[in-house]
Amino acid sequence: xxxxxxxxxxxxxxxxxxxxxxxxxxxxxxxxxxxxxxxxxxxxxxxxxxxxxxxxxxxxxxxxxxxxxxxxxxxxxxxxxxxxxxxxxxxxxxxxxxxxxxxxxxxxxxxxxxxxxxxxxxxxxxxxxxxxxxxxxxxxxxxxxxxxxxxxxxxxxxxxxxxxxxxxxxxxxxxxxxxxxxxxxxxxxxxxxxxxxxxxxxxxxxxxxxxxxxxxxxxxxxxxxxxxxxxxxxxxxxxxxxxxxxxxxxxxxxx
Amino acid sequence: xxxxxxxxxxxxxxxxxxxxxxxxxxxxxxxxxxxxxxxxxxxxxxxxxxxxxxxxxxxxxxxxxxxxxxxxxxxxxxxxxxxxxxxxxxxxxxxxxxxxxxxxxxxxxxxxxxxxxxxxxxxxxxxxxxxxxxxxxxxxxxxxxxxxxxxxxxxxxxxxxxxxxxxxxxxxxxxxxxxxxxxxxxxxxxxxxxxxxxxxxxxxxxxxxxxxxxxxxxxxxxxxxxxxxxxxxxx
Numbered sequence: 001x002x003x004x005x006x007x008x009x010x011x012x013x014x015x016x017x018x019x020x021x022x023x024x025x026x027x028x029x030x031x032x033x034x035x036x037x038x039x040x041x042x043x044x045x046x047x048x049x050x051x052x053x054x055x056x057x058x059x060x061x062x063x064x065x066x067x068x069x070x071x072x073x074x075x076x077x078x079x080x081x082x083x084x085x086x087x088x089x090x091x092x093x094x095x096x097x098x099x100x101x102x103x104x105x106x107x108x109x110x111x112x113x114x115x116x117x118x119x120x121x122x123x124x125x126x127x128x129x130x131x132x133x134x135x136x137x138x139x140x141x142x143x144x145x146x147x148x149x150x151x152x153x154x155x156x157x158x159x160x161x162x163x164x165x166x167x168x169x170x171x172x173x174x175x176x177x178x179x180x181x182x183x184x185x186x187x188x189x190x191x192x193x194x195x196x197x198x199x200x201x202x203x204x205x206x207x208x209x210x211x212x213x214x215x216x217x218x219x220x221x222x223x224x225x226x227x228x229x230x231x232x233x234x235x236x237x238x239x240x241x242x243x244x245x246x247x248x249x250x251x252x253x254x255x
Numbered sequence: 256x257x258x259x260x261x262x263x264x265x266x267x268x269x270x271x272x273x274x275x276x277x278x279x280x281x282x283x284x285x286x287x288x289x290x291x292x293x294x295x296x297x298x299x300x301x302x303x304x305x306x307x308x309x310x311x312x313x314x315x316x317x318x319x320x321x322x323x324x325x326x327x328x329x330x331x332x333x334x335x336x337x338x339x340x341x342x343x344x345x346x347x348x349x350x351x352x353x354x355x356x357x358x359x360x361x362x363x364x365x366x367x368x369x370x371x372x373x374x375x376x377x378x379x380x381x382x383x384x385x386x387x388x389x390x391x392x393x394x395x396x397x398x399x400x401x402x403x404x405x406x407x408x409x410x411x412x413x414x415x416x417x418x419x420x421x422x423x424x425x426x427x428x429x430x431x432x433x434x435x436x437x438x439x440x441x442x443x444x445x446x447x448x449x450x451x452x453x454x455x456x457x458x459x460x461x462x463x464x465x466x467x468x469x470x471x472x473x474x475x476x477x478x479x480x481x482x483x484x485x486x487x488x489x490x
Contacts, residue, residue: 003354003355004355007351011340011342011343014342069340070338071338071339071340071341072340074305074338075338075339075340075348075352076355077303077304077305078303078305078327078330078332078334079327079352079355079356080324080325080326080327080328080356081324081327081355082324083324252307253307254266254300254305254306254307255300255305255306
């Protein structure tokens, strides 16, 4: 399996997009840290930008990469290699190179300008989000053979998790404002990895004091080490469910 | 060596293979013929595990190959249209496959030499002509001394000299006791290399006989006429 991952890496490195992505993140983080204010403020702005761009770039890049690797996979399928191994190598190759770009682009500036526990959580969240959205991209790619349709599904998923979902939550909160919704919001948060990531980082910044009752509840549940563990556990489920189901679809279909 | 039992395969509503049962023995060159879309490629893809059958079984040396992968080290496959990662060079593709198949001990580089692929090693796969891609496919299929060779329209797109090289290679491997399955439309070529002919029509086996027998039954000296006679005779 490591041999195949090596060739996937090789292919991605030759493709300059990952390099451009690293530079983009590097410039973004250095710029935000130098804009003045405390490192905490910079991390907060960085968080909002990261939660918007990282899912988008991960999902679009992974989907196009999957379709472009069709020939490569077809070549390997006729060899004595398990199909599941081919699929997982593709996944790990893409997810690890994008995560590497993220760690370089965001991790190095954090280390230089404001190393803190919050910074570490931001980094971990970014890596998890990358793995989750690459998994979702692969799910979109195995559902349909048509490249345009696959990218369409991937973009819809991004829209849903990054924008529409928050709108739905706000609508529910507004419509049922008379009821106690703290627990319900907590559950709804768990159903969106982007929100989950946002809350993990926010709770470690002092701004959580501004989030009212729900914020207090979050702080009491997710503020502890146990809660952080739970949140990352949920993110892990967000990786495993899409990638295992797409692996299953991939190993049972015709090439 | 290969036994196919009651194989069914459909793509959506299209029923491509309908109850195909057939056996192939080692040391033979079997030519699979049939009109376009009769299921020839699908059958080879089923043997390779690239297409998954709906019903039925495929056995190699008595063992079912469905949902397995190790058996593919015994098969060399040359696809009809070779698809390769466009930005890899010929050398990289060959090195990669060798790297993946490291356990194979005796590597057969004869075709790489005969086709002069070494002189083109630094060319990108995307820039190659269809014929050159075919040469790479052929070299890869024969490289690991497989016991079974599945060649899907191997000479389509090859120039006459290269086709001749391939044909003599096929006969050479046959003498080593290998089973070689060839799908082809060129009757003269089949007559040259094949021992048996299997004909698929609409996903069903129409006949599977040795060439000598076909000629005897139809009283024809040439295979193309003999086969035309069988096909027309039943319509």
